[in-house]
Amino acid sequence: MKQDQGMALSLQVNGRTYEYAGDPAKRLSDVLRDDLGLTGTKVGCNAGDCGACTVLIDGRQVCSCLTAVAQASGRSVTTVEGLTADEALSALQRAFHKHGAAQCGICTPGMLMAATDLLSRNAQPSADQVKDALGGVLCRCTGYQKIIEAVLDVSKSGLAPLPAAGSAVGARTPKVDGVAKLNGREHYGADGIPADALWLRVLRSPHHHAAFELCDLADFTAAHPGIARVLCARDVPSNGFGIYPHIKDQPVLADGVTRFRGEAVLALVGTRVAIEAVREDEFPIRYTPLTPVMGIAAAAAPNAPLVQPGKPDNILLDGRVKKGDAAAAFAGCAAIAEAHFETGFVEHAYIEPEAGWAERIGDRLEIHVTTQTPYMDRDEMAVVMKLKQDQIRIVPTACGGGFGGKLDMSVQPLIGLAAWLLKKRVACVYTRPESMASTTKRHPSKIRIKSGCATDGRLVAIETEADFDTGAYASWGPTVATRVPIHASGPYLVPNITARGRAYFTHCHPSGAFRGFGVPQGAIAHEAMMDELADKIGMDRLAFRRLNALKAGDATATGQVLAHSAGMPQCLDALKPDWDKALADCAEFNRKVKGKRRGAGLGCMWYGIGNTALSNPSTMRIGLSAKGELTLYNGAVDIGQGSNTILTQIAADALGLPMGQFRIVMGDTDLTADAGKTSASRQTFVSGKAAELAGRDLRRKLIELTGAASDAKLELHGSVVSARDAQGEHHCDLSPLPARFGADVLRGEGYFDPPTSPQDADGQGVPYATYAFAAQLAVVEVDCELGTVKVLDIVAAHDVGKAINPIQVEGQIQGGTIQGLGLALMEEYLPGRTENLHDYLIPTIGDVPNMKCILIEDAEPLGPSGAKGVGEPGLIPTAPAILGAIQHATGVRMRQVPVLPHRLRAALKQAETR
Ligand code: FES
Numbered sequence: 043m044k045q046d047q048g049m050a051l052s053l054q055v056n057g058r059t060y061e062y063a064g065d066p067a068k069r070l071s072d073v074l075r076d077d078l079g080l081t082g083t084k085v086g087c088n089a090g091d092c093g094a095c096t097v098l099i100d101g102r103q104v105c106s107c108l109t110a111v112a113q114a115s116g117r118s119v120t121t122v123e124g125l126t127a128d129e130a131l132s133a134l135q136r137a138f139h140k141h142g143a144a145q146c147g148i149c150t151p152g153m154l155m156a157a158t159d160l161l162s163r164n165a166q167p168s169a170d171q172v173k174d175a176l177g178g179v180l181c182r183c184t185g186y187q188k189i190i191e192a193v194l195d196v197s198k199s200g201l202a203p204l205p206a207a208g209s210a211v212g213a214r215t216p217k218v219d220g221v222a223k224l225n226g227r228e229h230y231g232a233d234g235i236p237a238d239a240l241w242l243r244v245l246r247s248p249h250h251h252a253a254f255e256l257c258d259l260a261d262f263t264a265a266h267p268g269i270a271r272v273l274c275a276r277d278v279p280s281n282g283f284g285i286y287p288h289i290k291d292q293p294v295l296a297d298g299v300t301r302f303r304g305e306a307v308l309a310l311v312g313t314r315v316a317i318e319a320v321r322e323d324e325f326p327i328r329y330t331p332l333t334p335v336m337g338i339a340a341a342a343a344p345n346a347p348l349v350q351p352g353k354p355d356n357i358l359l360d361g362r363v364k365k366g367d368a369a370a371a372f373a374g375c376a377a378i379a380e381a382h383f384e385t386g387f388v389e390h391a392y393i394e395p396e397a398g399w400a401e402r403i404g405d406r407l408e409i410h411v412t413t414q415t416p417y418m419d420r421d422e423m424a425v426v427m428k429l430k431q432d433q434i435r436i437v438p439t440a441c442g443g444g445f446g447g448k449l450d451m452s453v454q455p456l457i458g459l460a461a462w463l464l465k466k467r468v469a470c471v472y473t474r475p476e477s478m479a480s481t482t483k484r485h486p487s488k489i490r491i492k493s494g495c496a497t498d499g500r501l502v503a504i505e506t507e508a509d510f511d512t513g514a515y516a517s518w519g520p521t522v523a524t525r526v527p528i529h530a531s532g533p534y535l536v537p538n539i540t541a542r543g544r545a546y547f548t549h550c551h552p553s554g555a556f557r558g559f560g561v562p563q564g565a566i567a568h569e570a571m572m573d574e575l576a577d578k579i580g581m582d583r584l585a586f587r588r589l590n591a592l593k594a595g596d597a598t599a600t601g602q603v604l605a606h607s608a609g610m611p612q613c614l615d616a617l618k619p620d621w622d623k624a625l626a627d628c629a630e631f632n633r634k635v636k637g638k639r640r641g642a643g644l645g646c647m648w649y650g651i652g653n654t655a656l657s658n659p660s661t662m663r664i665g666l667s668a669k670g671e672l673t674l675y676n677g678a679v680d681i682g683q684g685s686n687t688i689l690t691q692i693a694a695d696a697l698g699l700p701m702g703q704f705r706i707v708m709g710d711t712d713l714t715a716d717a718g719k720t721s722a723s724r725q726t727f728v729s730g731k732a733a734e735l736a737g738r739d740l741r742r743k744l745i746e747l748t749g750a751a752s753d754a755k756l757e758l759h760g761s762v763v764s765a766r767d768a769q770g771e772h773h774c775d776l777s778p779l780p781a782r783f784g785a786d787v788l789r790g791e792g793y794f795d796p797p798t799s800p801q802d803a804d805g806q807g808v809p810y811a812t813y814a815f816a817a818q819l820a821v822v823e824v825d826c827e828l829g830t831v832k833v834l835d836i837v838a839a840h841d842v843g844k845a846i847n848p849i850q851v852e853g854q855i856q857g858g859t860i861q862g863l864g865l866a867l868m869e870e871y872l873p874g875r876t877e878n879l880h881d882y883l884i885p886t887i888g889d890v891p892n893m894k895c896i897l898i899e900d901a902e903p904l905g906p907s908g909a910k911g912v913g914e915p916g917l918i919p920t921a922p923a924i925l926g927a928i929q930h931a932t933g934v935r936m937r938q939v940p941v942l943p944h945r946l947r948a949a950l951k952q953a954e955t956r
Pocket residue numbers: 084085086087088089090091092093094095096105106107108
């Protein structure tokens with residue numbers, strides 16, 4: 043334990059005594075992590091907002107980030123590491139494992155500690171008592187439901203054995219990498235930083251837009267012992283990065299001008315103490331603030347100043363889809379609905395801030411980092427550093443949540459550059475305010491939509507214009523501008539469509555990828571149209587959607603004929619009993635109760651899986667060593683959604699061996715093949731298919747080696763493969779075989795690139811190989827006096843093709859749904875004003891409604907065992923369903939989200955005066 047100057051303290055942690063002689067005011071969380079090496083305790087905010095740092099002191103939960111170590115002196119401290127006796131998981135940990143209560147796992151230690159406190163006082167709590175006790179810990183992944191189920195089930199939990207060979211697909215099996223998330227041993231970006239690493243601190247622009255001059259950096263460095271170097275724009279070999287190969291418009295370090303508040307300007311590298319000691323006003327920089335272009339209206343105004351030179355009219359991209367003649371078709375419609383909608387910035391709010399460390403090894407650069415996309419990071423780092431791709435190695439740490447926000451680089455170029463120049467290990471961990479101020483957000487939008495239908499309710503035409511604030515740099519703006527017009531009509535058969543999506547540069551944060559790439563914003567608009575048209579022609583809202591739902595054989599907005607797996611009608615049919623009951627229950631409540639109103643609403647969605655009209659491949663490998671070790675080399679990063687488990691299930695069944703015999707290497711660019719990024723709900727469909735093909739490839743080789751029939755049953759015992767067929771048992775000893783692929787003697791490989799085709803000038807083509815479909819029902823209760831909305835029930839019916847692992851699928855739907863609830867009712871990021879988790883509110887466990895998932899399996903023949911994807915679809919229909927329910931309850935259609943109480947109250951008052 044580190045010995046600093048300070049008061050001697052005695053700490054009892056997990057039953058062991060430690061003497062501590064450092065600063066008595068040091069945060070307990072920092073002492074646990076830095077001094078005692080107990081990194082199971084996580085830090086998500088250092089401000090008492092997230093609860094990730096929760097530990098027990100004398101059996102009661104506390105935020106260790108707000109506890110001075112002196113306050114724990116002489117008392118008993120328990121961390122997550124203390125829950126595991128003799129390597130065995132506790133009953134509570136087993137319950138979490140069984141129920142899939144840990145997705146990314148970064149909140150899990152805090153949740154476990156809070157639950158341990160509760161259960162020590164109340165062995166059989168109610169769901170409400172669980173919600174009360176765990177209310178201080180935020181989870182951004184799970185939607186909390188499985189956490190509640192796990193705590194309620196703790197006394198009964200036993201773990202089922204892993205599925206046998208051939209029965210993994212479809213099994214509700216726990217995560218293959220779940221145990222480390224439960225016992226505190228999982229290493230996230232901030233957990234494995236070498237003790238000898240220098241630290242890096244970024245100076246960020248306090249202005250939305252400014253010119254700046256640097257003072258003498260050499261003088262500054264000389265005056266600050268412990269600072270090894272100050273990095274600025276001229277140190278970066280190629281000072282531009284970005285998602286698209288032809289758009290590298292975001293500087294690693296700003297060069298003379300800043301374009302958003304929070305942009306990186308300088309980086310200090312040195313000892314942790316030295317860089318933290320520098321005051322902001324000491325930094326050698328002089329700013330001249332400039333007038334910023336804030337928001338879409340300002341960017342689109344005539345003669346608006348240009349945010350980026352050479353980008354006329356501040357437009358990044360103008361995407362469109364045109365089918366038929368919408369303008370003419372409106373003339374023949376029996377009913378027309380038209381409205382504007384507005385959404386704001388939304389923060390990803392993953393509980394793990396960006397973190398990592400880098401090291402130069404000879405002429406190579408190794409970066410250990412929390413990321414969703416190691417191969418894109420590798421390629422981007424090669425560009426920035428002017429190195430070859432094979433000179434860069436990305437080693438993903440465990441990822442404590444991403445949701446699209448860790449697709450763009452954050453610490454990578456800074457720590458990589460510093461490590462390269464200084465030839466030392468360099469680490470960086472963003473603070474929560476820094477994470478929120480500097481990273482991408484969901485695109486704010488302004489959407490105008492007009493829809494029309496015939497007298498029988500069939501949709502005739504839809505016209506949409508969607509404008510997005512893409513911020514200072516491109517990031518994923520082009521993806522949003524092209525994806526939104528394709529999805530603008532919703533999951534309905536519409537013969538005439540004109541849809542446009544424009545992304546505008548502004549002096550705001552770069553808007554990027556966030557669960558849905560603009561489709562959630564578009565769904566708010568098209569679902570409002572469905573409600574309004576149904577009302578206008580006097581049809582039930584569900585029946586109206588059912589009549590128009592896309593089905594196999596129909597042509598989409600881009601002219602793509604859906605050959606199969608279009609389960610929109612089945613989703614709506616599955617909701618019908620709950621819908622009828624919800625309408626009746628709401629009517630009865632509203633008859634009896636004054637001052638509060640209940641309403642039911644629907645939201646439907648479709649979502650193209652994978653990249654839009656672009657190649658989108660994945661390669662998976664399975665290796666078998668001479669000792670009989672079976673390894674899935676998996677370049678797809680599991681960000682909590684469970685891809686490590688799902689890919690293993692698929693590979694195991696394709697190979698014909700039990701999934702329990704696999705080990706996994708994940709994401710390391712030196713050891714795996716490129717599986718593409720973890721985004722666009724693509725890993726189950728694309729990488730899953732590649733894993734299936736890899737399993738089949740290795741199986742074929744083993745069958746050949748053993749001389750057995752192709753349908754033989756395989757077994758692996760040590761180095762011996764046995765294959766039983768109608769003729770008997772065949773054996774092959776692997777041990778004499780030469781290693782040909784690293785340590786492996788055999789390798790199976792699978793490659794899959796979903797078939798798509800480019801879109802023409804009218805957006806016609808085949809942008810996606812398959813689509814997910816979903817319908818959700820929401821029941822809300824509105825307090826008409828306060829303007830508050832409580833979501834009581836969500837029923838979610840999702841066509842996933844095939845649920846490879848129903849626990850993980852439900853977890854994605856529940857987690858996405860609760861993020862959708864946040865989008866609808868509470869989340870609004872305001873640059874400069876909500877850069878922390880107490881001003882920026884995300885749903886807590888107390889906001890969770892009753893949730894029911896209905897899985898529709900309309901198999902997609904291209905996918906592994908028929909599977910598609912579900913990562914983003916869980917979120918998309920939720921906000922539309924809630925907005926529809928608010929309208930049903932109150933008669934008021936809210937056209938701006940989030941529906942904050944003051945907005946709803948004002949709308950209700952306005953409606954009263956009409
Ligand atoms: S890290 Fe302590 S509450 Fe967030």
